[in-house]
Amino acid sequence: MSNWPDNIARKAIVDFAAYSARGGSTGALHLDANESPYAPPPVKGAEEYNRYPEQQPPALRQRLADLYGTTAERIMVGRGADEAIEVLLRTFCEDGQDNILICSPTFGYYKTCAQIQGAGIIDVPLTKDYQWDTAAVLKRAKTARNLKIVFLCTPNNPTGTVINDNLVEQLCEACPETLIVVDEAYEEFSSLPSYTTKISSFQNLVAMRTLSKAYALAGVRGGVAIADPRVITLMLKVLPPYPIARPVEKAILAALSPAAMSTHAARLDEWLLERERMFTELQTSPFISKVWPSEANFLLIDVKDDETLMRELARRQVKIRDYRSTTGHMRISIGSPEENTVALKAFGIALPETRPDRIGEVHRTTKETDISVRVNLDDASAIKSDTGIGFYDHMLESLAKHGNFGLILTCKGDLEIDAHHTVEDCALALGTALKQALGDKAGIGRFGFVMPMDETQARVAIDLSGRAAMTFKGEFPTDHVGEFPAEMCPHVFESLAQTLGAAIQIDVEGENTHHMIEASFKGVARALRPAFARSGTDIASTKGVI
Ligand SMILES: *Cc1c(COP(=O)(O)O)cnc(C)c1O
DSSP: OTTTTTTTSOHHHHHSOOOOOOOSOOSSOOOSSOOOSSOOTTOTTOTTTTSOOOSSOHHHHHHHHHHTTSOGGGEEEESHHHHHHHHHHHHHOOTTTOEEEEOSSOOTHHHHHHHHHTOEEEEOOOOTTSOOOHHHHHHHHHHOTTEEEEEEESSOTTTOOOOOSSHHHHHHHHOTTSEEEEEOTTGGGOSSOOSGGGGGGOTTEEEEEESSSTTSOTTTOOEEEEOOHHHHHHHHHHSOSOOSOHHHHHHHHHHTOTTHHHHHHHHHHHHHHHHHHHHHHHTTOTTEEEEOOOSSSEEEEEESOHHHHHHHHHHTTOOOEEETTTTSEEEEEOOOHHHHHHHHHHTTOOOOOOOOOOEEEEEEEOSSEEEEEEEETTOOSOEEEESSOHHHHHHHHHHHHHHTOEEEEEEEEOTTTOSHHHHHHHHHHHHHHHHHHHTTOTTBOOEEEEEEETTEEEEEEEEOOSSOEEEEEOOOSSSEETTEETTHHHHHHHHHHHHHTOEEEEEEEOSOHHHHHHHHHHHHHHHHHHHHOBOSSOOSSTTSOO
16 A cells, blocks of 8 residues: 555645744854743753754654564654544544544543544453453454544453453454554553564554553653554654653653663562462452453452441542442552552451561762662562673672672663773762661661681671761772772772761781682672561660661
8 A cells, every 4th residue: 555544644644745844053143933942940950941952852762662572653643542542533534424442431531532523433342251252353353334432441441351362453453444443552561461562463463551550650651652654754744743742752761761671570570479469369359250360550449348348548649540430440550569458458458567678779879870769678589680891790799699688779880981880880889779768767676796807807897877977998909800990999988888878997908819809709698688677666776766
């Protein structure tokens, strides 16, 4: 089809020329957009706020293309996936003539946008088990007249179920004049692969992704449609000229910085464990008759004792989504472990009192380094350091392992210059994260000491006093271990002491630099272990604060 996708788009959209607006700065003298030549008064990072942004800011578009494993020309960035839905309707559906197909119960905004645009809605409901009726969907799609868009949401909101056959591919082939839109707002939570990699095989396939759910950016508004470049070109005619405000672009790029991805992954792991816990625990609730398995970050539940449950939820100020009047069920999002525990109480599930894990997260981005650190003082099961300096990773992982805390650390540093910035900034960020995790320090041991280490001796004493102090005694026989400069060893502990707020005293003797550095890290780790360990709630100070 040479005129794809013009043959299915609204004629008015195909015929008009896109609104012409300059956004961004070409380096020329810009007297073409009635902008102010002045940056606004002191707002941090506001240098370019006086200039219109580009419709599709190139750096953002490229970052999202990389994130979703596609190319920039196949991406339309908008204010959330919601805007992508709206633009699809406005680009392809003629008022009073064209139709969309949905499989209810599903995300309500497809219907809303269709109604606003005046498009008809064909509904092929999910089966009783909330699965897609593949044969029925194919049949209706093939026979319907003027069917412009099929919206398939997988994992589906609100059921949490996923398409697990080749319905999408079959539809793409059977209905060449219809856009098959796969809404993957919850893809990150699913065990199935994304459809984004199939976009290049089907010119009528569209995938939608959002930063609002897995990437914690609902308040920033960012989402994409991924499709054949010709479909994207048409959609960009309908998208307003400047949908992405400059601070929004900055916020998204910062939250998706390469180093931050390891923190997103660690959070996702925890989130999925919580989904598992909620799925299991909720089944024991006296108010629930069924909990549906889910591949998203929410669970669909059938409730039986409505009134008591509603009272309990209100009493504990827990809000869940109520669909009882339409589909007879409710939907609960998976929150943090602490939030979930509160919710479980409202569902009448008595849990032994547990204290939340002490977690610290730090993101630190400078011109030299981009760092993301996540520590968990109460769960050492996940330990991974990725700084680009092999020996340093080995030392940091050893620090966490012997210190008995979880550590996920990623650093993208200017190693082409040298190791200095990376080593120092990671230590600073780690100290900050540990301090954050310690919180009010209730119940901690505060002090730690260790002595011997093979033929090398490291004597270490630590006090998590809140005051920074570091002394290091030791002479290294060589100046490097791998790419790691030996002189950075004391500097690491200096930086750590500074941001952690600790007194660290190290005295190391030996004949081999590798062993001496390793003994220092392990010694500090072993001393930190009893200092971090928590028992009871006492503050280990006569002053009542540390
Ligand atoms: C939340 C959600 C969206 C909208 O996401 P935004 O990017 O925040 O607009 C789209 N589709 C489904 C199925 C959703 O649940």
